[in-house]
Amino acid sequence: MKTLRIGSGAGYSGDRIEPAVELAEQGDLDYLVFECLAERTIALAQQARISDPDGGYDPLLSERMRRVLPFVGVQAGRRRLRVVTNMGAANPVSAAIEVRRIAAALGLDLKVVAVVGDDVLKVLQPDFLLDNGQSVGSLGERLISANAYLGVDGILEALRADADVVITGRVADPSLFLAPQMFEFGWAADDWQRLGRGTLVGHLLECAGQVSGGYFADPGFKDVDDLARLGFPLAEINADGEALITKVAGSGGRVSRATCTEQLIYEVHDPAAYLTPDVTADFSRVGFVEEGVDRVRAQGADGRARPEQLKVSVGYLEGWIGEGQMSYGGPGAVARAQLARDVVLKRLELIGVKLQDVRAELIGMDSLHGPRSGVEPWEVRLRVAARCEERSEAVRVGNEVETLYTNGPSGGGGASKSVRQVVAVASLLLPRNAVKPRIEA
Amino acid sequence: MKLHTLAHSRTGDKGDTSNISIIAYRAEDYPLLCEYLTAERVAEFFAGMREAGAAQVRRYELPNVQALNFVLPGILRGGVTRSLALDAHGKCLGSALLALEIQDLRLA
Numbered sequence: 427m428k429t430l431r432i433g434s435g436a437g438y439s440g441d442r443i444e445p446a447v448e449l450a451e452q453g454d455l456d457y458l459v460f461e462c463l464a465e466r467t468i469a470l471a472q473q474a475r476i477s478d479p480d481g482g483y484d485p486l487l488s489e490r491m492r493r494v495l496p497f498v499g500v501q502a503g504r505r506r507l508r509v510v511t512n513m514g515a516a517n518p519v520s521a522a523i524e525v526r527r528i529a530a531a532l533g534l535d536l537k538v539v540a541v542v543g544d545d546v547l548k549v550l551q552p553d554f555l556l557d558n559g560q561s562v563g564s565l566g567e568r569l570i571s572a573n574a575y576l577g578v579d580g581i582l583e584a585l586r587a588d589a590d591v592v593i594t595g596r597v598a599d600p601s602l603f604l605a606p607q608m609f610e611f612g613w614a615a616d617d618w619q620r621l622g623r624g625t626l627v628g629h630l631l632e633c634a635g636q637v638s639g640g641y642f643a644d645p646g647f648k649d650v651d652d653l654a655r656l657g658f659p660l661a662e663i664n665a666d667g668e669a670l671i672t673k674v675a676g677s678g679g680r681v682s683r684a685t686c687t688e689q690l691i692y693e694v695h696d697p698a699a700y701l702t703p704d705v706t707a708d709f710s711r712v713g714f715v716e717e718g719v720d721r722v723r724a725q726g727a728d729g730r731a732r733p734e735q736l737k738v739s740v741g742y743l744e745g746w747i748g749e750g751q752m753s754y755g756g757p758g759a760v761a762r763a764q765l766a767r768d769v770v771l772k773r774l775e776l777i778g779v780k781l782q783d784v785r786a787e788l789i790g791m792d793s794l795h796g797p798r799s800g801v802e803p804w805e806v807r808l809r810v811a812a813r814c815e816e817r818s819e820a821v822r823v824g825n826e827v828e829t830l831y832t833n834g835p836s837g838g839g840g841a842s843k844s845v846r847q848v849v850a851v852a853s854l855l856l857p858r859n860a861v862k863p864r865i866e867a
Numbered sequence: 868m869k870l871h872t873l874a875h876s877r878t879g880d881k882g883d884t885s886n887i888s889i890i891a892y893r894a895e896d897y898p899l900l901c902e903y904l905t906a907e908r909v910a911e912f913f914a915g916m917r918e919a920g921a922a923q924v925r926r927y928e929l930p931n932v933q934a935l936n937f938v939l940p941g942i943l944r945g946g947v948t949r950s951l952a953l954d955a956h957g958k959c960l961g962s963a964l965l966a967l968e969i970q971d972l973r974l975a
Binding site: 465466557641642644647648683684687688689690691692693694695696697698709710711712713714726744747783784785787789793794795796798809811812813848849850851853 | 871872875876877879880881882884886888890892915916925927929931932934936938946947948949951952953954959960963966
């Protein structure tokens with residue numbers, strides 16, 4: 427029985443590149459998948475595309491492709507390696523053009539196919555309601571983007587067209603991994619159990635290093651060997667969707683029952699109903715068996731019919747966030763930082779800056795989990811952040827923290843300030859027939 | 868004894884909702900976690916951090932991996948993209964929960 431080998435080359439847009447190259451070179455892979463789109467990445471990319479019509483794809487696309495393309499395609503003595511990625515972000519067509527350019531420059535003859543159709547901005551009507559209760563119409567010109575989470579369809583079409591590299595925009599993360607399994611094993615689109623199993627593989631791999639020892643170490647409780655050279659995971663999958671999670675021999679990190687369990691539950695709500703565009707996956711009876719060092723078998727995933735509607739991520743502008751920080755240390759540090767906080771809030775009020783929302787806290791005391799009991803730390807860092815309608819107001823927030831140098835309590839140091847535009851994301855549901863994935867080769 | 872000695876955890880986010888896994892290191896401790904770590908207790912631990920009027924904390928059991936999954940709506944205060952929080956994703960929440968003192972009800 428054929429064994430399919432799929433590796434995970436990135437868990438987010440800015441992820442490390444070396445482990446992906448290691449997988450491409452030494453992983454003996456059939457597919458290398460790069461998952462690079464977080465909730466609001468497309469909205470940010472759409473903004474980039476407005477200022478540059480040929481832009482709007484992942485900023486690391488070119489570097490990643492320069493490094494891995496030499497291992498892609500049909501090569502003597504090796505498995506044929508293909509790449510599937512959502513690095514197309516807001517502009518898969520331009521991303522594909524860029525990858526073709528890089529392949530040509532490297533002297534490679536590769537077929538690069540873009541998957542489009544996730545952009546549904548033109549489909550939205552003013553009376554559509556977002557999950558936060560606002561209507562699409564109420565956003566007016568602040569509306570930036572609307573992207574449906576596509577499933578496997580477009581990627582399957584690209585693979586049938588013999589693509590070596592498939593570049594998508596918004597596709598549900600596990601679907602990037604499920605599509606190659608369906609294509610290679612010929613699974614039907616309503617083979618819910620196998621689709622549930624294949625979705626589990628995708629879910630375990632989609633955050634790359636998070637299943638192979640990344641985001642796991644807790645010294646003395648959970649130790650990870652050679653975390654600095656953390657390797658990314660790969661799955662060995664059979665035609666029934668039964669899979670073994672492992673990584674390249676000699677790379678850092680570890681794959682264990684515990685690492686797999688943390689990733690199994692990551693970003694899952696009801697484990698019996700994990701919704702994707704392809705299947706309602708059931709992870710509630712999943713178990714893991716360690717079959718060797720860094721070799722873990724996943725079993726027990728199931729699936730039911732897919733949801734009738736597709737989730738759409740809607741990006742919109744919502745004012746500006748201004749922020750300032752200042753540190754205090756030594757005896758009385760907390761009292762001085764608290765005084766500094768009160769002074770900044772009072773000054774913002776006195777100069778009449780309109781704050782839609784404000785948060786003032788002491789890093790080292792209460793910034794992560796609110797006030798908790800504990801000994802007073804040697805040093806704390808005041809942090810004031812506020813959301814304002816206008817940029818000019820948000821700027822004042824950081825300024826009033828910075829001026830603590832000569833206008834605040836004694837001994838403040840290391841001021842920093844920043845202003846950023848808020849790109850908020852909400853969601854809505856669309857019927858499937860309103861979304862039409864297609865390929866551009 | 869602290870939960871930290873019995874279990875490990877990872878936190879995920881979707882919109883303004885966090886999910887926190889609590890995974891027993893040893894299978895024999897799982898029943899204790901199920902008994903002691905109720906949804907109400909976890910809600911109480913994070914009281915004050917969640918939006919007023921947010922939906923209830925939900926708990927799911929995954930017995931084959933000796934884990935509990937807690938879903939906390941409204942704890943990310945408007946969601947990752949709008950939040951003013953330093954840790955807008957709430958990634959550090961699970962580590963906080965591991966500070967819970969667990970009384971072994973079997974010994975009491």
